[in-house]
Amino acid sequence: MSADIVVKIGGGEGIDLEPLLSEIAEMVRSGMRIVLVHGGSHETNELSGRLGHPARFITSPSGHTSRRTDAQTLDIFCMAYCGRINKRAVESLRRSGVDAVGLSGIDGGLWTGERKKAIRSIEDGAVVIIRDDFSGRVTDVDTGLLRLLLDDGRVPVLTPPAVTIDGVAINVDADRAAAMTAGALQARELLLLSNVPGVLRDIADASSLIQHVSEAGVEAVRAAGEGRMKNKILAAEEAVSMGVERVVIGSARGAGAICAARQGAGTVFTGAAAC
Numbered sequence: 001m002s003a004d005i006v007v008k009i010g011g012g013e014g015i016d017l018e019p020l021l022s023e024i025a026e027m028v029r030s031g032m033r034i035v036l037v038h039g040g041s042h043e044t045n046e047l048s049g050r051l052g053h054p055a056r057f058i059t060s061p062s063g064h065t066s067r068r069t070d071a072q073t074l075d076i077f078c079m080a081y082c083g084r085i086n087k088r089a090v091e092s093l094r095r096s097g098v099d100a101v102g103l104s105g106i107d108g109g110l111w112t113g114e115r116k117k118a119i120r121s122i123e124d125g126a127v128v129i130i131r132d133d134f135s136g137r138v139t140d141v142d143t144g145l146l147r148l149l150l151d152d153g154r155v156p157v158l159t160p161p162a163v164t165i166d167g168v169a170i171n172v173d174a175d176r177a178a179a180m181t182a183g184a185l186q187a188r189e190l191l192l193l194s195n196v197p198g199v200l201r202d203i204a205d206a207s208s209l210i211q212h213v214s215e216a217g218v219e220a221v222r223a224a225g226e227g228r229m230k231n232k233i234l235a236a237e238e239a240v241s242m243g244v245e246r247v248v249i250g251s252a253r254g255a256g257a258i259c260a261a262r263q264g265a266g267t268v269f270t271g272a273a274a275c
Helices: 017-029 041-050 071-095 143-151 174-184 218-224 228-241 257-262
Strands: 005-009 034-038 057-059 065-067 100-104 111-115 119-123 126-130 135-141 155-159 162-164 169-172 189-194 246-251 267-270
Touching: 005 017, 005 174, 017 034, 017 071, 017 257, 034 071, 034 174, 041 071, 057 119, 065 228, 071 100, 071 155, 071 169, 111 169, 111 174, 135 162, 135 174, 143 155, 155 174, 162 169, 169 174, 174 189, 174 228, 189 228, 189 257, 218 228, 228 246, 228 267, 246 257
Parallel strands: 005 034, 005 189, 034 155, 100 155, 111 162, 135 169, 189 246
Antiparallel strands: 057 065, 111 135, 119 126, 246 267
């Protein structure tokens, strides 16, 4: 059997994991098969500052934003994502009676990916080529390992980094990794939850939320995406193209955030919308 749902919880500032983990625990106890993917950007930024290696970000010519991941940043990234955040999430779920297993994409080659040979970045209005970055994208998901865990009644709690075929750790976008995971597992649903309510036509106006891609049109949704939201929209489209029936970009904040997203609070993508 495959997962019923993949839930990706962002790591931005202001997100409280505990109520979200409580919701997941309730869903698991009700019999749902869930894979949890989490980020950790805010904690990584804070840890980077404390360790004297402040976070830096890259904006591509197309407007996509990513973390500048040199070797030292990758070490700090792993401390935050694979260490503190992942293990606290597993601890919380197990305290709630859920048999959670925390894994990074490196473990068992769960997420295999390709390292980018060169990255184009806009700096002071000019295009700069970066060749020493440890970032890339997930190209393959070990569904056998995930199904083994799910079939045994366990909840995989997954986090970047991924690993290349020759064993090099790479920073990958967690939203797109979650999308690849949902597609590979043939999950019915993918939730991408963060500190924003969904795709907004006007980032300063929460009432400008685009609720249904099928009504607004995918081009309008793409045009509305700014910064990190561009990656979430791309992840949603990738998941739908792989057969995921429904993707919701929604808020991780507030009581019952997961339930609300499942009921359509946020921006909803469906197979028909992507055609």
